[in-house]
Amino acid sequence: MKKTKRIFPKKIGLSTWSKQFEEIPDETIKRHKYYNNSEWGIYLSPPATFMVYGARELQRLRFDNSIEALRMWGFVFNETERLFRARQINRKIIATTGDLGTVPVLVLSFPDCVPFYPECLWWTPFFKESTDLLDTASKLGLPEATCFSRVVASAFYKRSYFPKPDLIIGSTGASCDDYSCVMQVVENMGYDIMWVEIPFRRSPDFLLNKPRQQELEKTQLGFFYPKIIEDYLTREYQRIWQALFKLTGVNNPHRLVETIEKVNHLRNLVAEIKKLNADAEVAPLPALELMTIEFGNLYGYADFDEWLEIVKMIHNMVKRRVEKGIGVLKKDAIPIAWITPSADPYLLNLVEDLGCRVVDSEYVINQAMIQIEEKIEPMRALARSFINASLIGSPEERVKNIKGKIAKKLIKGVLITNMLGASHCSMETRIIERLLGDVPTLSIDVPAPFGITQQIKTRLEAFVETIK
Amino acid sequence: MELTGLVGYTCSYIPVELLSATGLRPYRLLHGDINLSQKGEQLVRVDACPLVKSNLGFILENQKNFACIIGSTGCDMSRRMIEVVRFMTDIPVYLFNNPRTENFEIYANEIDLLVKELEQYFRRRFDKGVIQKECERWEKARQRLREIDARRRANPSTLSTKTFHGMVRYFHQGEIENITSEIPQEMSYKPRVYLLGSPLSYEAGPIIDLIEQRLRICGDFSCGLSRGIYIKVREKTLDGLKQSYFHQPPCIFRRPNKKYYEWVEKDVKETKSTGIIAIVLDYCDNFDFELLSMEKGLTLPILKLKSDFSYQNLSQLKVRIDAFIEVLGSYRGGIV
Numbered sequence: 001m002k003k004t005k006r007i008f009p010k011k012i013g014l015s016t017w018s019k020q021f022e023e024i025p026d027e028t029i030k031r032h033k034y035y036n037n038s039e040w041g042i043y044l045s046p047p048a049t050f051m052v053y054g055a056r057e058l059q060r061l062r063f064d065n066s067i068e069a070l071r072m073w074g075f076v077f078n079e080t081e082r083l084f085r086a087r088q089i090n091r092k093i094i095a096t097t098g099d100l101g102t103v104p105v106l107v108l109s110f111p112d113c114v115p116f117y118p119e120c121l122w123w124t125p126f127f128k129e130s131t132d133l134l135d136t137a138s139k140l141g142l143p144e145a146t147c148f149s150r151v152v153a154s155a156f157y158k159r160s161y162f163p164k165p166d167l168i169i170g171s172t173g174a175s176c177d178d179y180s181c182v183m184q185v186v187e188n189m190g191y192d193i194m195w196v197e198i199p200f201r202r203s204p205d206f207l208l209n210k211p212r213q214q215e216l217e218k219t220q221l222g223f224f225y226p227k228i229i230e231d232y233l234t235r236e237y238q239r240i241w242q243a244l245f246k247l248t249g250v251n252n253p254h255r256l257v258e259t260i261e262k263v264n265h266l267r268n269l270v271a272e273i274k275k276l277n278a279d280a281e282v283a284p285l286p287a288l289e290l291m292t293i294e295f296g297n298l299y300g301y302a303d304f305d306e307w308l309e310i311v312k313m314i315h316n317m318v319k320r321r322v323e324k325g326i327g328v329l330k331k332d333a334i335p336i337a338w339i340t341p342s343a344d345p346y347l348l349n350l351v352e353d354l355g356c357r358v359v360d361s362e363y364v365i366n367q368a369m370i371q372i373e374e375k376i377e378p379m380r381a382l383a384r385s386f387i388n389a390s391l392i393g394s395p396e397e398r399v400k401n402i403k404g405k406i407a408k409k410l411i412k413g414v415l416i417t418n419m420l421g422a423s424h425c426s427m428e429t430r431i432i433e434r435l436l437g438d439v440p441t442l443s444i445d446v447p448a449p450f451g452i453t454q455q456i457k458t459r460l461e462a463f464v465e466t467i468k
Numbered sequence: 469m470e471l472t473g474l475v476g477y478t479c480s481y482i483p484v485e486l487l488s489a490t491g492l493r494p495y496r497l498l499h500g501d502i503n504l505s506q507k508g509e510q511l512v513r514v515d516a517c518p519l520v521k522s523n524l525g526f527i528l529e530n531q532k533n534f535a536c537i538i539g540s541t542g543c544d545m546s547r548r549m550i551e552v553v554r555f556m557t558d559i560p561v562y563l564f565n566n567p568r569t570e571n572f573e574i575y576a577n578e579i580d581l582l583v584k585e586l587e588q589y590f591r592r593r594f595d596k597g598v599i600q601k602e603c604e605r606w607e608k609a610r611q612r613l614r615e616i617d618a619r620r621r622a623n624p625s626t627l628s629t630k631t632f633h634g635m636v637r638y639f640h641q642g643e644i645e646n647i648t649s650e651i652p653q654e655m656s657y658k659p660r661v662y663l664l665g666s667p668l669s670y671e672a673g674p675i676i677d678l679i680e681q682r683l684r685i686c687g688d689f690s691c692g693l694s695r696g697i698y699i700k701v702r703e704k705t706l707d708g709l710k711q712s713y714f715h716q717p718p719c720i721f722r723r724p725n726k727k728y729y730e731w732v733e734k735d736v737k738e739t740k741s742t743g744i745i746a747i748v749l750d751y752c753d754n755f756d757f758e759l760l761s762m763e764k765g766l767t768l769p770i771l772k773l774k775s776d777f778s779y780q781n782l783s784q785l786k787v788r789i790d791a792f793i794e795v796l797g798s799y800r801g802g803i804v
Contacts, residue, residue, distance in 0.1 A: 141760025145515060145751055172568045172723045177544035180568070180723065181757035187724055188761045195569040195723040200541045205554055206563040208536055208589040228581065232565070232574050394551045418513070421751045426516035427548035431555055 009321055009328050011062040011286055011349075014048050017070065021046040024067065032071055034082050034303045035089070043078040044070065050077040056129040057449075062349055064289050064328055068317045072310050075301060076292055079116070080161055082302045086114045087163040092247060095162070096299065097152070098171030098179055099198060101368030102386040104299040105263050106240050109256040110248045115299045116162065119179060121155050122148040125449050126344040133158075134448060140185060145421030147178035148343040148446070156186045165191075167247055169240060173198035174392045177423040194243055199232045201225045201393040219388045220370050223397050233383035241379070256378045264371050266308050269315045270297055271369065276318050278335075278359040278410070282327030284318045287358035288348040291341060294361065297368040333357035334412050334467050337402045339432060340364060340425065342417040343446050350457065351415065354464045360402055360411060364390040364424075395428040399435055406439050413467040416443040440466040474642070476527070476537035476559075478546045480696050480716060481566045481575075483709045484642075485602040486583060490590040492535050493642035497523040498692050500669025500749075500777045504529070511552050517545045518749050518776045519667060527553055534559045536589065538582070540566040542721055543754065560589070568723045576710045583706065596705065603704035609644035613697040616651055621686050621739045628654045629663070629685035629693070630676045636693060637670055656684040659796045662741035662768075664732060666749040666775075668692030674779050678786055679745060682793055687739030689717065689732050690747075721754050729765045736768060743769050743796045750776045769795050 012020070024044070033041030047070075051058040055077060063069055087093055091112040096103040097119060104115035125133050125148065136154035138144060155161040170193040172180040187193045203224050204211055216224045245251040270293055277285050285293075293311060300307035321327055329352055336356045341363040342348060351358070367389035373381040390398050405411045414436045418425035433441045442463040444456060474495040475487040487494035504525030505518050511528075512521060523546075527534065537559055539550030547563060554561045562585055567574045583594050592598070613636055619627040631652060638646045661683045668676075668690045679685060688694050699716040701708055718727040736744065744766055748755040763770055771792040773785055 141757065143753075143756040146753065146756070170723065174541045174547065174565070175544070177721075177753045180544075180721075181753045184723060184725060185757055185761070193724070197567050197569050197571050197574060199565045199574070200547065200563050202563055202565065206550070206561055208560050208562050208585045226581075228577060229565075232577075235573070394554070396555070421515045421753075423544040423753055424548065426513040426751065427520070427545055427552065430510075430512050431552060434555075 009284070009326055010065055011328050011352075012065045013062050014046075014051060014058055016065070017063065018046045018048045020065065021070070028067070032074075032306075034075065034078065034306050035085065036306075040085065043074045043082075045074050046070070047073055047077070054130070055127040057127050057346060060346055060349075061288070062286075064286050066317055068310070068314045069289050072289065072292065072314065075303075075306065075310055079301050083114065083116060083162045086302065092166040093163050094244075095165035095168040096171075097169065097183055098175050099196070099367075099386065100365050100389070101298050102382055103169055103171065103196070103237075103240060105259055105372070105382060106237060106244060106256065108263070108300075108304055109252070109259040110244045111250055113244065113248060114302050116302045117298055118152040118155060118162065119149045120295065120298070121151050121161055122343050123345060124161070125151060126346070129449050131449055142182065142185060143421065147176065147182075147419045147422040149176075149179050150182050152179075153182050153185045153189075156189060156191060167243065168193045169196055169243075170194065171196045171198050174200035176391060178421075194240070196236045196240060197232065198389075198392060199229050201229060201387055201389075201397070203393060203397065205394065217384070219384065221366060221388045221397075222400070223388065223393060225387055229387060230380060230383045233386055234379050237379045237382050253378070257374070260372045260374060260378055260381065262304070262308065264374065266300070266304075266311060267297055267369060267371060269311050270294060273311075273315055273318050274360075276322050280322045280327060281325055282331050283329040283333060283357045284321035284327040285314075286328050286348070287338070287352055288345055289314075290358065291345075291348060291361065291363065294363055294365065294369065295341075298365065329357050330355070334464065335359040335410060336413040336415055336467070337361065337405070337411045338363070339399065339402070339414060339416045340418060343419065344449070344452065346452060347417065347446065350452065351460060354460055356413070356415075356464060356467075360405055362390065362398055362402060366390040366398070391424055395431040396435060398428070399432055403436060406436060411439060413439050413463065414441040415463070416441065418443060418445050420445045472533050474530075474534050476534050478523070478538070478549070479540035479542040479564070479566060480691055480699070480719070481542055481713055482538055482540055482564055482582075483579065483713050484696075485599070485606050485701070485709060486579075486586060486594070487538065488606065488642070489594050489598050489602045490535070490586055490592060492590075495642050496640035497526070497537070498640055498667055498669050499523050499526040499671065501525075501671045502776075502778045505777055511556055515751050517666075517751050519669060519752075520545045520549045522669065522777060524549060524552060527557065527559070531557050531559060536560040536562065538562050538564060540564040542566040542568075542719060545751075545753075568721060570722075572710075572714050575714045579706070579710050579713075594706075599706050599709070600704040603701050603709065606644065607701045607704070609639055609647060610697040610699065612647055613639060613694070617694050617697065619651060623660070623686075623740050624655055624657050625660065625684045625686045626653060626655050627651060628656065628680050629688070630673065630680055633668070633672065633676055633693060636697065639697065640670075640692070658682060658684040659743065659793060660684055660686045660739065660741050661743045661745050661796075662686070662732075662736045662739055663688040663690060663693070663745050663747065665690065665745075665747040665755050666752045668747065669777065671777065674782065675747065675773070675775065675785070678782060679789060682789065683743075683745075685745070687735055687741055689728075689735065720758060725758075729761075733766060736766065741768065743771065743792065745771045745773060745792075747773045747775055750774060
């Protein structure tokens with residue numbers, strides 16, 4: 001059996017990965033499989049495999065060199081295959097859209113149901129360095145000045161990125177309008193969508209009168225809201241539960257309790273990884289891997305149990321690195337916060353190459369990062385957890401944590417990545433800049449694939465210089 | 469026009485009767501002016517909706533005139549405008565959860581909460597008598613405007629949309645007593661078109677003028693024009709208000725939005741329109757996304773005009789309108 005050589009943490013490119021992959025024993029490769037199927041479930045392969053299948057940007061990206069990170073990337077890039085495989089083995093494919101984090105908890109409580117977020121395809125044009133999906137969206141009438149999540153309409157139109165879902169749950173309301181319009185275009189194509197209402201949180205700032213204390217509830221992130229908002233969401237989740245019961249013929253509320261425990265376990269691990277990463281003297285994990293891990297909280301990349309195992313493994317690795325004081329960036333890397341996720345993964349590499357280190361993030365998925373209460377009625381617990389959502393409240397609530405860390409001098413700069421024309425970016429960014437004015441703030445529009453020009457690099461360099 | 473004691477609001481699903489019951493003047497935020505828009509750009513990015521930017525500019529210039537502003541989640545950017553208003557001014561704001569889905573239960577609940585908030589804030593009781601009086605008052609104004617609009621929709625049309633736009637403005641700005649009774653005779657045999665798209669602003673005169681030089685707009689589905697007056701409050705009670713406002717001509721932002729297309733298709737037939745003009749504001753997601761569906765769904769030729777209120781492109785718009793007239797001509801002649 002080949003003995004795995006001790007590897008010092010660093011970021012490596014594709015070719016180095018391929019060489020290093022040869023060192024990995026066959027048993028390790030065979031051990032990791034999705035859907036627990038050893039016949040066709042193996043996903044541990046070098047990123048070069050996916051580059052050959054079209055993810056050309058992998059040639060430019062640099063990754064964490066750990067086996068744990070490789071396992072994660074193999075699993076993440078394997079999702080499309082996994083979804084089609086799920087269809088072959090008669091699992092129900094449930095497209096959950098728009099709420100980013102809570103509806104999958106309901107779906108996972110039903111046997112053989114696989115939730116996935118089509119909007120996570122927004123990275124695809126960048127990983128593939130291809131504008132094909134974006135061009136198709138234009139042909140479907142979607143304006144170019146809008147969120148990159150418009151590629152979801154192209155994916156539904158092309159039918160080659162995921163099997164036709166057995167159920168599509170479209171969350172709309174106090175959420176991003178770009179995406180609500182994308183889903184309406186999908187419905188116009190003939191797909192049936194179960195629309196679900198997302199209410200605005202309506203903290204006391206958005207009431208005319210000072211509310212009585214007993215009329216208010218408080219979320220884990222410290223946001224106050226009228227109790228009625230919980231009722232709205234609880235009823236919507238009961239509606240979803242009934243739809244899943246009708247689809248599967250199974251109605252076992254106790255499974256929801258178990259699922260919540262499992263989801264909380266994952267969220268807890270990820271919260272610890274984020275904290276370890278932020279507090280460590282040397283950054284143990286690159287920002288690109290960390291962002292990918294955070295988004296795993298949404299639905300576990302279509303195999304929740306295997307994703308949980310992957311995150312456990314990464315958590316142990318990060319702990320080991322922190323204990324040894326080793327990591328992937330320089331010790332003097334400048335701590336910054338990142339607001340709104342970047343559709344182009346290359347930007348996360350670039351910012352670190354320029355000397356920064358991401359110690360906090362607000363990737364519009366606050367609702368997927370916190371614990372779901374386990375001692376109250378599960379549907380209401382889900383509603384209460386979703387009410388922490390990033391996009392259903394004000395910009396001040398969104399950046400409250402980051403503002404606190406700036407005040408403690410833990411964050412030296414803030415990077416806001418926007419999409420031109422995206423409804424919440426255009427309205428929130430200037431306010432967020434004013435709110436976080438104590439430190440240098442840079443707001444850039446993520447360009448389409450191939451669009452990271454020298455001009456953006458220069459702006460980033462100037463930003464880093466300013467912070468220094 | 470004297471601007472004091474205003475209750476600003478942003479959406480057709482917010483019952484104007486309830487705002488009027490406060491004793492103040494309901495004022496629909498529908499401004500679309502390039503100077504106001506540039507003032508609004510101090511607070512939001514340039515790729516925000518021009519209507520939102522203009523309204524922000526207007527609010528900044530008239531802060532002391534607003535007793536409060538009621539926003540809704542009907543459109544994401546307009547909802548976030550309320551967040552900017554709260555962050556940048558001292559104007560009290562309230563955000564109304566306007567369900568996008570067929571969820572009447574949430575809507576009815578939210579109306580009750582809005583009534584409670586207004587009653588408490590303005591120290592007034594909205595009892596049955598108050599509600600009935602306001603319902604009658606505003607229904608009478610809508611009925612009056614529907615009668616005027618019937619002239620515009622008639623065949624041949626005897627009222628221009630330019631004039632009608634000036635009249636309906638009184639409704640949106642809460643001055644229903646100023647709705648005139650003298651209606652000019654503006655007979656026209658020009659080709660009949662139907663207008664839809666982003667809300668038409670108070671300052672939309674120039675673009676309506678340009679269109680009506682050679683066409684006659686004889687019907688519309690626009691928040692700045694007639695959409696609001698086709699809310700018919702039959703039962704003059706709070707429940708009556710809830711039902712009629714919830715089932716008003718459906719916003720394109722409802723999910724699903726089939727009913728919007730059904731309503732427009734029916735209305736286009738009723739007005740015997742031969743073409744459709746869609747005026748879409750820059751970065752206005754809801755209409756920008758739907759133009760292709762409109763072309764497929766609505767059988768008539770559609771002219772899409774983009775605007776950011778700068779009207780610098782009026783001459784280009786004129787050329788395009790002229791070309792559209794030729795299309796209408798050949799369409800009517802059965803060539804297309």
